Amino acid sequence: MAVVADAVAAAHTEEWGRIVATLIRVTGDWSLAEDCAQDAFATALERWPRDGIPPNPGGWLTIVAKNRAIDRLRRSATERSKLAEASRLAEADVMDELREPTRDDVPDDRLRLIFTCCHPALGLDSRVALTLRTVAGLSTPEIARAFLVTEPTMAQRLVRAKSKIRNAGIPYRVPEGHLLGERLPGVLAVLYLLFNEGYSASGGDSLLRADLTAEAIRLGRLLVQLMPDEPEAAGLLALMLLQHARRAARTDSAGDLVPLEDQNRGLWDSGMVAEGVDILRRALKRERLGRYQLQAVIAAQHATAPSLGETNFSELLHAWDELARLDASPVVALNRAIAFGMWKGPEAGLEAVDRVAGLDGYYLLPAARADFLRRLGRTADAAAAYREALALAPTEPERRYLARRLRECPAD
Amino acid sequence: MQYLFFIGTAPDSDIEPSDGPDKSETPDNWVEEMDRRGVRKFGNRLRPAEDATTVRKRGGEVLVTDGPFVEGKEYIAGIDVIECADLDEAIEIASKHPMAAYGLVEIRPFWPFE
Numbered sequence: 462m463a464v465v466a467d468a469v470a471a472a473h474t475e476e477w478g479r480i481v482a483t484l485i486r487v488t489g490d491w492s493l494a495e496d497c498a499q500d501a502f503a504t505a506l507e508r509w510p511r512d513g514i515p516p517n518p519g520g521w522l523t524i525v526a527k528n529r530a531i532d533r534l535r536r537s538a539t540e541r542s543k544l545a546e547a548s549r550l551a552e553a554d555v556m557d558e559l560r561e562p563t564r565d566d567v568p569d570d571r572l573r574l575i576f577t578c579c580h581p582a583l584g585l586d587s588r589v590a591l592t593l594r595t596v597a598g599l600s601t602p603e604i605a606r607a608f609l610v611t612e613p614t615m616a617q618r619l620v621r622a623k624s625k626i627r628n629a630g631i632p633y634r635v636p637e638g639h640l641l642g643e644r645l646p647g648v649l650a651v652l653y654l655l656f657n658e659g660y661s662a663s664g665g666d667s668l669l670r671a672d673l674t675a676e677a678i679r680l681g682r683l684l685v686q687l688m689p690d691e692p693e694a695a696g697l698l699a700l701m702l703l704q705h706a707r708r709a710a711r712t713d714s715a716g717d718l719v720p721l722e723d724q725n726r727g728l729w730d731s732g733m734v735a736e737g738v739d740i741l742r743r744a745l746k747r748e749r750l751g752r753y754q755l756q757a758v759i760a761a762q763h764a765t766a767p768s769l770g771e772t773n774f775s776e777l778l779h780a781w782d783e784l785a786r787l788d789a790s791p792v793v794a795l796n797r798a799i800a801f802g803m804w805k806g807p808e809a810g811l812e813a814v815d816r817v818a819g820l821d822g823y824y825l826l827p828a829a830r831a832d833f834l835r836r837l838g839r840t841a842d843a844a845a846a847y848r849e850a851l852a853l854a855p856t857e858p859e860r861r862y863l864a865r866r867l868r869e870c871p872a873d
Numbered sequence: 874m875q876y877l878f879f880i881g882t883a884p885d886s887d888i889e890p891s892d893g894p895d896k897s898e899t900p901d902n903w904v905e906e907m908d909r910r911g912v913r914k915f916g917n918r919l920r921p922a923e924d925a926t927t928v929r930k931r932g933g934e935v936l937v938t939d940g941p942f943v944e945g946k947e948y949i950a951g952i953d954v955i956e957c958a959d960l961d962e963a964i965e966i967a968s969k970h971p972m973a974a975y976g977l978v979e980i981r982p983f984w985p986f987e
Contacts, residue, residue, distance in 0.1 A: 582960055629982050630874035632959040640961065 477598030482570035501526035587622035695744035696754030702737035703760035706730040774804035791819040807836035824853035844870040880951035882976035916953030
């Protein structure tokens with residue numbers, strides 16, 4: 462029984478997105494596609510213990526899901542007595558397509574599914590939820606828990622997103638030509654947001670949060686596999702791997718944040734670092750630099766340095782400068798200033814941080830100032846800055862970290 | 874798919890399409906191009922919001938008020954009925970309208986008869 466349950470779970474991870482994507486392409490009906498995929502997995506749980514695990518679980522599940530779709534469409538066709546000729550013909554086409562055995566030469570439908578789920582005409586919350594539901598196959602309650610909303614709220618969000626796709630005429634396809642260049646960053650942003658939701662543990666069930674990180678990496682791998690010629694997709698995957706490789710050292714046994722300089726680098730996952738560096742190196746060979754590749758270069762500089770002092774800071778700052786050229790946001794400018802301070806010392810760092818404008822209300826600005834002030838021995842100024850940062854910090858681990866630093870600054 | 878484009882503007886805006894970098898990008902050019910492509914079914918400019926009249930019927934009584942139904946910084950300066958393949962094509966068409974650069978274009982799908 463356990464073997465069968467494992468096989469079904471593995472098939473779910475591997476095949477869910479593929480089955481749903483195919484059924485959506487053929488029927489154009491998102492809810493039907495999800496329901497039929499769900500039915501197919503339920504049928505597998507029922508039959509595989511009795512009949513044995515089929516040699517090709519994915520093919521078996523696809524056939525069962527397609528047959529279920531045929532049944533459902535046939536039933537709804539007979540329910541509607543006055544079916545227009547045109548839609549009857551369209552339905553006949555759908556039926557033929559559903560009956561056709563799965564061909565191996567069809568380009569992967571999952572890529573269309575990903576681009577449709579991440580369409581900019583959908584709200585960001587909807588894009589993330591829809592990607593998790595239809596591409597990754599997470600259940601609605603799981604997604605609701607991960608994003609700290611009630612199940613009906615999440616169900617409503619998914620229903621609304623699907624009806625907008627249908628009613629507004631969002632196409633089910635991978636954009637071509639220059640539109641691909643416009644749309645790919647949106648897809649990458651959804652995956653990176655997903656990753657950060659898991660990585661930053663900003664609230665909610667921490668176990669589910671870690672799952673989000675794993676899902677984001679899995680989706681990143683899928684995207685790289687489906688779009689091998691897109692260096693930014695590879696750059697994002699490399700970035701996620703290089704950040705994820707440090708997870709064990711980022712918090713201590715009490716769950717408190719450990720800053721980069723104090724992290725035990727022996728806890729970093731060297732296999733994952735090597736994989737990230739390798740993927741990044743191959744992406745960079747294409748010589749189409751982008752913000753994810755540059756962020757991965759930065760992460761790689763840290764991840765491959767034996768200690769903070771032995772970091773290749775000139776390479777690191779070069780990457781930050783390139784990134785700042787592509788992305789003029791003050792957050793990039795602040796992080797560049799922090800890196801500069803790690804290299805040239807707290808005085809230079811403080812000066813660089815103070816030159817960053819446009820970040821009022823962002824906790825990392827006073828936190829960075831406080832850190833440099835503390836290193837300079839200006840404890841009263843540092844304490845004031847830590848207090849300011851503490852009032853703005855969004856998550857509990859960050860507040861605990863800042864409070865601990867504040868306690869280290871003797872009053873006057 | 875059939876869409877209604879609301880061409881929106883900001884009344885305070887002192888930017889006129891003719892001030893744009895490319896003087897050939899006028900609404901007339903856009904109309905001509907989209908008519909030629911066969912995607913624009915109908916469209917026109919609208920008189921400003923101050924010429925709008927709003928009608929409601931409440932408790933059997935017809936209430937007529939001066940002005941648009943929502944007071945806002947932006948108002949609808951024109952409409953176009955567009956028929957094209959899907960939302961991506963509609964977005965492409967909307968992005969070419971000069972008012973996309975100086976105001977905004979809201980794309981609304983028609984609710985078809987079942």
